[in-house]
Amino acid sequence: MANRDDKVPENIEGRYYVDTQCIDCNLCRDIAPGNFAHQEEAGYAYVSKQPNGDEEEEQCSEAKDSCPVEAIGDDGE
Template sequence: MAELANKYPENVTGTFYVDDQCIDCDLCRETAPANFTRNDDGGHSYVYKQPENDAEAALCKEAMEGCPVEAIGSNGAE
């Protein structure tokens, strides 16, 4: 389970975030490309834009549920 205390600093403030368990598998970026991107230097994903509608929120939730290492959380600050 993702830990809010371990989220990457690049994550924008909001519900969804990626923490330091990320293995850079690309699943979240493929599932919700409007919200997740890659830190090329660090080799991990992060949330660069919080969902702005129900469709984006559903894709972020799908990415979170599919994350093989549970590095995506949804208990970030609103």
């Protein structure tokens, strides 16, 4: 389960976030390319845009459920 006290710093403020457990597998960026981005130097994903509308909400929810290390949370602020 993702820990909102352990978010990577690049996350945009809001409900969805990535925490430091991310292993940079690229799955979330494939599923929700409009909402997740790549911190290339450090090698992890972060939330670049909070979902806006049903389609992005579904994609972010699917990304969260699909993350192999449960690094995505939806209880951020």
